[in-house]
Amino acid sequence: MRPRWLSGLAAHAVLLGYSLLVLFPIVLVFQNSFKDQMAIFAEPLRPPTPETFSLEGYRTLFEVANFPRYFLNSLTVTVASLFLIVFLGAMAGFALAEYRFRLNTFLSLYLALGIMVPIRLGTVGLLRLMAAWHMVNTLTALVLVYTAMGLPLSIFVLSRFFAQLPPDFKDAARVDGASEYRVFWMVLPLVRPALGTVAAISMIPIWNDLWFPLILAPSDRTKTIVLGAQVFLGQFLNDWQAVLAALSLAMIPAVLLYLVFSKQLIRGLTAGAVK
Amino acid sequence: MEHAMKRKPFPWHLVVFLAPAVLVYTVFMIYPMVASLTFSLFQDAGNGRQVFVGLGNYVRLLTDPLWRDPFWNAFRNNLIFFAVHMTVQNPVALLLAALLVTRVRGAWIYRTVIFTPAILSAVLIGFAWKLILSPTWGIWLPLLDRLGLGDNEVAVALLGNPSSALLTLSLISVWQNVGIPMMLFLAALIRVPRELVEAAQVDGATGWRVFWNVQFPLILPTVGIVAILTFIGNFNAFDLIYATQGALAGPNFATDILGTFFFRTFFGFQLRPGDPHMGATVAGVMLLIILTGVLLYLYGWQRRVGEVQY
Incomplete structure (x- = not known):
């Protein structure tokens, strides 16, 4: 040996x-x-x-491109989407884990479809929908799409966490006359680590996405930092200083977020894949 | 009051809990998908009217030389892209995870560093590599000289040659994403009971034997998950190719994959106007490809391997 x-x-x-x-x-x-x-x-x-x-x-970067604006757009879209993904996902996940009702299995499967099927493949329908509702070039459009994209995994992971909670605590509250909404508020803090992991794994594809900003919100007012960087890099191809600065500036917030959330992220990445 | 006591009240809380998520998901994910599939069954008849053509668009995509050739080109390139991820990314990820699980010192530092590119946008990664591989900057020209490849046209401009561009981009994508399967493998390896590994070591098995005979069979379910996630991710990829090579996926469509082909079909390029109906058709075929992969995984792999217990 x-x-x-x-x-x-x-x-x-x-x-x-x-x-x-x-x-x-x-x-x-x-x-x-x-x-x-x-x-x-x-x-x-x-x-x-x-x-x-x-x-x-x-x-050059600050003179030509509105990077603070792009950054703010990315931040707005990501935070709003994450809030909806986590909150709506927790409500739905709680309901699916807590109650037995006729549509339970059907709804679980229906919602799980979105884990495997990429939302990008519905882009033609999505763009027509957004155009009909005059939502092209709004950040709201991005938030709604990312929420729909993130919900399936969020519901799947959170419902499994809710299902693991012991029932005594909830039943005691119900005996005391707590409504179902109160019960939900009471158990929500118990799954806080799970909420963090769901937020962390949902964050990366939203913050880094190029596809939907490019298609649904390409205006200069609504550009996210990834799209802003992409356009800037294409225009300033030969100004190496500006290109390198743009790359560095766009990388920094993601790396900082990563260092802050790496624990949740790593836990989430592995929790989501456990069968 | 008496009535309400006897009959079970309508479970309004269920509606309150479930409706928001189901609504957003249905309107912005399921409906567009269905609308897109429906849309692929129609074609413009001029003056803004649409006619139902059944599977006509799909037949056109697969038989009309104008569509068939670029489609199969993108499909073949996508297969190569996937094959590189399966043969390079996932084995490397497995190796790194197997080393990390031995509890080397500083494992968490290695883990954090190796995962870093996966949290960055493919746009930034693609562009950074484009600069590094650019003959203008020439960072690695001295290295090529030393290897005796200084005059090799392909080696000097890896992203500019049809013969090397796709492979280079695939490897850049591998470089970026290797951390994800690494983490999944690592999580699975950590769950393998230590007693099993230690028992094998006591029996005199080497690290190599322990890994293949004890640990690897137990993480087979994760191998399947990694494979299907790689498949879905690869057949849906777009950002890296678009960022480095543009919508035309040059040189001469050598790096065109289904994602970029879908984008061009939908939005048009150069003198060719976009065709939303054909775009929806390409998306429909991509959906079919991904569903085929998912079903193969669920029925071919998970059924057989999924029951591994430990």
Whole structure:
């Protein structure tokens, strides 16, 4: 048998190597966004020095594109969608887990369809619907679509968490005359970790989506940060400083959110997949 | 009052709890899907009228050379895209998870770092790699020189050559998403009882043998989940290709997949106007492909493997 420290070393070598492969492009983009054009091309691998430091890219970015606005749009859409996904999902998940009624199985299956079927495939119908309701180029349209997209998994995961709660607590409340709504409010804090994980896993595809902003809300007023970055990158293809600055600026909020929510996210990712 | 006591009151709370979610889901997910499928059975008859053509649009998509060739091209490219994820992304993810589960020091740091690209938009990832692989910046030209590939046209412009662009983009997508299957595999491996692993080690099995004979068979259900999630994600992909190669999925449609083909069909490109009916038809075929995959998974895989207990 090989000595244990040797196989440990091999594991570290592989993991470290892969981590470097992951970090290299991100660090490369980030560090070069603070350099002048010459230095970007002459020595891309070197971090910025006082001589090569430049914020020209960021200046162009703020002069030409309304990034604070895009950021705010992304934030609005994501927060509103997550609130609806978690809250409506909790209500529905609670009902499906708590009550026996005739349509229960049917509704559970009906709602679970959306876990497997991508909502993008209904885009033709969705765009016609939004156009008929004069909701094209509104953030509301995005919020409603993302809510519909996130609800199936949210309901599925939350109903399983509600089902695991012991019944005594709820029954005691009912004996005391609590309404069903009160019972719901009382058990909601008990599944708080699950609400967090659902929010965390639902967040990434919403924040990062290009498809629906591009199709439903492409106006400059309603652009999300991903679409804003995409358009800007296409226009400023040859201004490397601006392009690198745009990439870095668009990455930062996502990375910060990730560092804050990584625990919920990782738990959610694994909870959602457990059969 | 007496009446109300005797008869069970209508369960209004059920409606209050369920209606909002069911309504939003039905109006913005199920209805558009059904409307889109219906729409694919019609065609414009001019002056704003529509005529029912049955499966005519589907026949056209699969037989008319104008549609057939780009469709099969996109389908074939999509299959290659999927094959690369299955043969590179998922095995690498499994390897990383198998290493992480041995409780190496700093496992959570590795885990957090490797997952990072998965939380970033494919637009940003695609563009970052486009810059890195660009011959203009030439970051890796010195490396190519050392490998003796400095004059190789394909190696110098990986994203610009039809022979290498699709494979390169597939690998970029793998690089971005490998953290997701890694986490799923890791979660499954953690649930394998330690006693089983330790018992095998006591019997003198090496790490390699323990993994394949004890751990891997127990995480087969997760292998299936990862495969079907990869399949759905890949046959629905769009952002990365659109961000790096544009709606035309160049060079010369070499990186066109069903998502970009759907987008172009629906919205048009260059001189060709968009055709919502044919767009809905392409979406209908994509739905069929994804449903086929899901059914194969549910009946072919999960039924046989799903009962593994531990």
